[in-house]
Amino acid sequence: MTNNTTTTIVKDVMWTQVDIVNSKCTVQNALNDMQHKKTKMLLVDKSHVYDEYGVVLISDIASKVIAKDRALDRVNVYEIMNKPAISVHSNMDIRYCAKLLTNFNLSRCPVLDNGKIVGMVSLTSIVFNSLRIV
Template sequence: MTNNTTPILVKDVMWTQVDIVDSKCTVQNALNNMQHKKTKMLLVDKSHEYDEYGVVLIADIASKVIAKDRALDRVNVYEIMNKPVISVRPDMDILYCARLLTNFSLSRCPVLDNGKIIGVVGLTNIVFNGLRVV
């Protein structure tokens, strides 16, 4: 039996408000940015053309800075970020996006189009916006 419904794509459920910081900014600045924007994740910009995007999470700040009693204003984001970041394409079916995120225990990831971040997609977006009424 084939499914004739049109798939829901990442671009249909992603949000386009993207928080990107410079890798040289301090963790204190990143944390202030997170608090102001009420987010748990900041994307870290590329340093040059051939670089990759990174990501810093609240968990990274907790485990790599606070738990180690390091000063928030003396640690740079590049010291604690995860890089390269796992990303998806805007034309990916949310079924595969959900599989990718859950396989890597991620709750969200950036959406890249032609090497540029155009949005972020998360499991919450996929679940709430991806429901099909039958």
């Protein structure tokens, strides 16, 4: 059993560059944004103060738009997004974050503090960071 006195938290491994789209933007615009930013996931902004963030994935576009032969420029993101987005807080131990992500079969999720997005964390960033800990 190892006695690790320093706990690595989400804040240590997250990135702060976050890609957010409006829920009313078209899937075509979201897809263009994904391609430009080289990402497979976009966060969907809240519509009002009591709303929650959503996420739209490449797989959502494939299964809910392309596979159903819907026009990319005639479907809005809010029609296909997943909401609420599963999120973590920046002071969470990365071991619990890794467990949460794997339990829900997610590769990444937003990091929220006080209801505001402060970053993104992924299993990749957690695993590669763990290499440096050992």
